[in-house]
Amino acid sequence: DVSGDMSLQANVGVRDVHDAAVDVEGSFAMATETYAAKMAFDSLMLNHYVVLEDTAVFSGEVSVQGEGLDFFSPHTVLQAVACLSDSHFGKIDLNNIQADVALRGRKLLANVLCDNSQLQAQLKLDTELQKHLIDGSLDIDVPLVDIQSMGFSEERMQASSQGAVMFSYDWDEHFSVDSHIDVLSLQVRKDSVRAENID
Numbered sequence: 001d002v003s004g005d006m007s008l009q010a011n012v013g014v015r016d017v018h019d020a021a022v023d024v025e026g027s028f029a030m031a032t033e034t035y036a037a038k039m040a041f042d043s044l045m046l047n048h049y050v051v052l053e054d055t056a057v058f059s060g061e062v063s064v065q066g067e068g069l070d071f072f073s074p075h076t077v078l079q080a081v082a083c084l085s086d087s088h089f090g091k092i093d094l095n096n097i098q099a100d101v102a103l104r105g106r107k108l109l110a111n112v113l114c115d116n117s118q119l120q121a122q123l124k125l126d127t128e129l130q131k132h133l134i135d136g137s138l139d140i141d142v143p144l145v146d147i148q149s150m151g152f153s154e155e156r157m158q159a160s161s162q163g164a165v166m167f168s169y170d171w172d173e174h175f176s177v178d179s180h181i182d183v184l185s186l187q188v189r190k191d192s193v194r195a196e197n198i199d
Helices: none
Strands: 007-015 021-029 034-045 056-067 077-089 097-104 107-115 119-130 133-146 157-169 175-188 191-198
Antiparallel strands (some): 056 077, 077 097, 097 107, 157 175, 175 191
């Protein structure tokens, strides 16, 4: 629908023959460049639409609202949340994963939480967006990665890590990354390896 003040509204519901459901509702006001959208998807199997070697099934929700489309402008505001439940890709468990993203005054903040039987992690991104430079840091806290149950190893293998990554990029040719790992642990079969303070 298009209203007299050039505002757009849409509601779309899709059901396929495999009982997957996708519902989307959104709005956009052209005069103020404000927008909001929500999407919910349930039992969406990508294998029915894309050739994949492993089974990929997703259920979850995504919502976004904001004002302004120039993400390098100090006036642009964005808030988005996404979560997955009852989802997997092959043997990889994608349950209980949530991401929060916020943009305000060229500052981009993102927080990703994973808490399931295979992966326990928290990632925090803090980034400054400029037209000629992106500069930021990523804090990593990963108490558990079960590599064996994900299907990447036939033998028992688990890892954990904690650290941070600092990065900058001038959108042209200069890119730099500095990382510091506070602790890295790896368990293979009955053996374990632990390293600290790696730069």
